[in-house]
Amino acid sequence: MILAVFPQVAVLDGLLNEYRRLRNRAVMPERTPPAWPWPVPTSCAEQRSGERREGIEALHRPTRRVASHIYDHEMKSALSPLRCRRAAAPYRGANESALAATPILDWKHPRVSKLATEVRGGSAGTDRDLLITAHRLIAARVRPVYAMNDTQSVSRTLLLERGSCSQRLAVLEAVGRACGIASRVRGLLVDGRFWHSRFPRLRALIPHQVVLAWPEFLLSGQWVTVSELYGDLSTLQKGGGFTNTGGETLFDAVARTAVDWDGATCSSCDLSGYVLTDLGYFSSRDAFFQAHGQALCLPARITADLIMSRRAA
Template sequence: MAPTAILDWGHPLVAALVARVRRDAAARGAGSPREALQVAHGIIARGVRPVYSVEDRRRTSRTMRLGRGSCSQRMAALESVARAMDVPTRVRGLLVDGVFWYPRFPRFRPLVPEQVLLAWPEFLLQKEQEPAQEQGQEQSHAQGLEWVPIGELFRSPAERGGGSGGGAFTNRGGETLFDAVARTAVDWDGTQSCGMPGGAGCDLSAHVLVDLGYFGSRDALFARHGQTLCWPARRLSEPVLGRWSAGAGADAGPTSP
């Protein structure tokens, strides 16, 4: 897919990230696009420090140069890698209740927006093969493609039906939504078990205020609906929030570059 203003995968810094993903994926025997994206997720999670930046339209190359990024910016980096590897992407626009972010800012709740615009990525990947029901039963090679939300990137259909899922996502501490998807399915619809009994802890559907539908890119979503904060608010808050590490605590403030 073609680059966009945000998903500028043709930039040398992003191209270097893609090259690293290809090398690491080959070294680990990760042959499928889905496995390569899992490798990419790990590289981004380790290499891009999570902060509370409010610039959702920041270019991926800028995020890589800074070495830090918000949950949205790190997801954009993963989308950029996917597109560079010929995996189509789209985003689902969700207006999420600001209360969902209260645990991260307990002393600053009045400053948290009433609703936050979330661009939730999806990737067009090969459907997972279901195990043969009987010994010797052949499976079709024409499995087709399906849109896989980032919250299900690490879960095949069979795997999502059981297991502990690694615990609930609490939206506090150093773990962000971007990090959490590697250990537990994140569900905004209330239709998945999330790999936990009864879906406890990772069914986040109660926090969704409005489903804005699907967009061909996060650029298109933000062009139509804007960003969570207006430009003056972003200009005032970005110098602080853009350096404030996730999990640093409400009283800790920003960290040095």
């Protein structure tokens, strides 16, 4: 009578009976974490695998005793072809965004397209060879200066024929995308002291923290950091460390030595001590700077850019 009048009680009573029936069953085993959809560079894999695995297991681990038929139903539905197709859609979109033109990486602009055509004509080999050819052309044609605007378009950098390390790396990304090579950036928050040796008299004006967009390229199905464009870090470390002095910038240094942000090489090449925070991966530098801004506020950046953008590195 009570159950007929109050249907909610019937529902609760059914749930209670189900709980009593299942409470003595064994706890379901932990699920095997699914394969991670984005390949991680070898130099970063060991560092992040623990964090990634812990997050996945925490997401999937049952907090209470769960009925086996519920678990099986979830697994079957999760692995159904329809669900897999729907799940694959965001990653296809991510790959498309890694090739897309953006306000910074405006590779569809005639100036960028012309450089990309020249790079393709001068490179006969793999995508890595193409990027190396592009890197050398950019190093020869875009002189290094201390420009401050990290969001400047690549087409304007080519027009000015000068650019900061960040702006020249953006040119490399844009040319790569124009040639069909996907790219992304790893965001790093770097200690301002990293630049003290380059500006010994201007230390008081250097921000305490500087955001850095470090590119990676999809080569043969694996994300490869620009630090390993010319070879693996263990080989490049023989070239000696990067001192951040003189005319060599980070853009130029990757062709000679190991630019190691993860502490995977010798002490002379290890720059991990300057990394305050790893900000993760972004599909473009546009997305990164939109999320984290630039090192200087707009008024200070405009003022500093007027003074420093013509000063040779």
